[in-house]
Amino acid sequence: MTIAVKTFARLAEAASALSTERGARFLAGGTLVMRAVNEAEPSIETLVRSTDPSFVGIAVTSGRVELGAGVTMAAILGERELAFLHPVARAVGGPAVREAATIGGNLFAPSPYGDFASALLALDATVTLAGGYGQRELSLEEFLGRRERGASLVSSIAFKRPANEVFRFTKVTRVHPKGLSVLAIAAQLPLANGRIAGPRIAYGAMGRMPLRAKAAERALEGRPLEDNAIAPALAVAADGTSPLDDAIASAWWRREILPIHLRRLLLGAGRS
Amino acid sequence: MKTSIQFRLNDEEVATFADSGSNLLDVLREGIGDLSVKGGCWQGTCGTCTVLVDGMPRLSCVTLAESCEGKSIETVAGLRQGAKLHPLQTAFMERFAAQCGYCTPGMLMAAKALLDREPNPTRENVVDAICGNICRCTGYEPIIAAVLDAARAAPRRS
Numbered sequence: 306m307t308i309a310v311k312t313f314a315r316l317a318e319a320a321s322a323l324s325t326e327r328g329a330r331f332l333a334g335g336t337l338v339m340r341a342v343n344e345a346e347p348s349i350e351t352l353v354r355s356t357d358p359s360f361v362g363i364a365v366t367s368g369r370v371e372l373g374a375g376v377t378m379a380a381i382l383g384e385r386e387l388a389f390l391h392p393v394a395r396a397v398g399g400p401a402v403r404e405a406a407t408i409g410g411n412l413f414a415p416s417p418y419g420d421f422a423s424a425l426l427a428l429d430a431t432v433t434l435a436g437g438y439g440q441r442e443l444s445l446e447e448f449l450g451r452r453e454r455g456a457s458l459v460s461s462i463a464f465k466r467p468a469n470e471v472f473r474f475t476k477v478t479r480v481h482p483k484g485l486s487v488l489a490i491a492a493q494l495p496l497a498n499g500r501i502a503g504p505r506i507a508y509g510a511m512g513r514m515p516l517r518a519k520a521a522e523r524a525l526e527g528r529p530l531e532d533n534a535i536a537p538a539l540a541v542a543a544d545g546t547s548p549l550d551d552a553i554a555s556a557w558w559r560r561e562i563l564p565i566h567l568r569r570l571l572l573g574a575g576r577s
Numbered sequence: 578m579k580t581s582i583q584f585r586l587n588d589e590e591v592a593t594f595a596d597s598g599s600n601l602l603d604v605l606r607e608g609i610g611d612l613s614v615k616g617g618c619w620q621g622t623c624g625t626c627t628v629l630v631d632g633m634p635r636l637s638c639v640t641l642a643e644s645c646e647g648k649s650i651e652t653v654a655g656l657r658q659g660a661k662l663h664p665l666q667t668a669f670m671e672r673f674a675a676q677c678g679y680c681t682p683g684m685l686m687a688a689k690a691l692l693d694r695e696p697n698p699t700r701e702n703v704v705d706a707i708c709g710n711i712c713r714c715t716g717y718e719p720i721i722a723a724v725l726d727a728a729r730a731a732p733r734r735s
Contacts, residue, residue: 308598310643336636336639340639344620398621398709
């Protein structure tokens with residue numbers, strides 16, 4: 306079946322087409338959608354693209370980061386001000402994938418993909434959706450909770466820039482140097498007087514989509530990053546998770562090793 | 578529905594008609610006839626279809642051909658100059674970096690992207706450059722050695 310390709314200069318036009326064209330799917334980097342096209346996914350009848358410059362814009366100030374959803378992993382790696390995200394971008398595929406894969410596309414990646422989305426969840430990111438009649442902003446957590454309910458066009462992603470040393474990330478793979486996630490952990494760990502104040506921890510590959518480690522966050526509140534102090538958080542690390550059984554790892558294995566890698570991350574041995 | 582596509586392929590202007598929505602790999606092989614590009618998985622996983630688009634490595638199997646309109650594409654067919662092999666090709670032969678050879682076109686182009694950007698790569702740079710390319714024969718070490726050899730060979734064609 307031939308697929309129509311429609312390219313729009315403005316994101317709003319692309320968003321309108323996405324909601325009105327039959328079997329429309331938005332194409333950004335193509336690493337997910339072209340794969341589905343190659344597999345003759347029958348629901349795809351139209352590919353919608355946009356050349357809107359804002360879609361690939363990067364704006365970094367001292368307090369805030371705003372990224373167009375079409376920013377690629379390679380573009381993240383080329384931005385010195387986003388050094389805290391370099392380990393995350395580098396964890397996504399090889400150089401050829403990183404040239405194409407976008408941060409917006411990563412929000413739609415099925416588990417065990419979506420490492421970057423886990424990081425954005427830990428950063429408490431907000432997502433702006435483009436529509437034919439304007440834009441709407443919502444939390445990434447809310448977006449992930451409803452992402453499978455219908456077509457939506459993510460135009461940009463924003464978050465508060467973390468202070469130095471506050472953000473940490475680790476990805477566990479069987480194959481090195483690059484493989485699919487057994488699991489990924491991203492954490493924002495602000496300290497006040499040597500104790501954790503308001504932590505945000507997110508997991509990748511521990512559910513159908515990236516999710517918060519809320520029980521562990523509660524258990525860490527007010528504690529120093531020391532072995533004995535973090536033990537209660539490790540005990541509840543897997544609470545609320547529902548990892549997949551797949552070719553990379555069993556759900557049981559993912560739950561078993563999660564506290565080990567969370568401990569390493571919290572104590573500073575993670576890829577941060 | 579057919580759509581026309583034009584781009585530069587290995588420094589020559591080419592044009593073809595392709596089914597709308599085609600991937601670049603199929604257009605290169607079936608539309609243009611450049612069989613130097615290999616398809617392995619058509620899922621963006623194996624890396625053997627790697628080509629350079631405006632100098633950067635891309636997986637041609639998951640690249641929309643229409644998005645390459647007006648761009649410059651490099652494939653392994655464009656590496657040698659006449660009878661003279663590219664230093665990467667020579668090094669791959671001398672280091673026995675190809676066995677079955679199926680991954681070789683992608684490995685060469687991934688390595689070329691690295692050397693064009695970083696003429697003096699470290700071993701770590703090379704490992705990262707080919708980390709998205711799967712080889713089931715060599716164990717990777719001869720490939721890494723070949724890329725490092727090619728980087729030392731001079732003069733190198735960009």
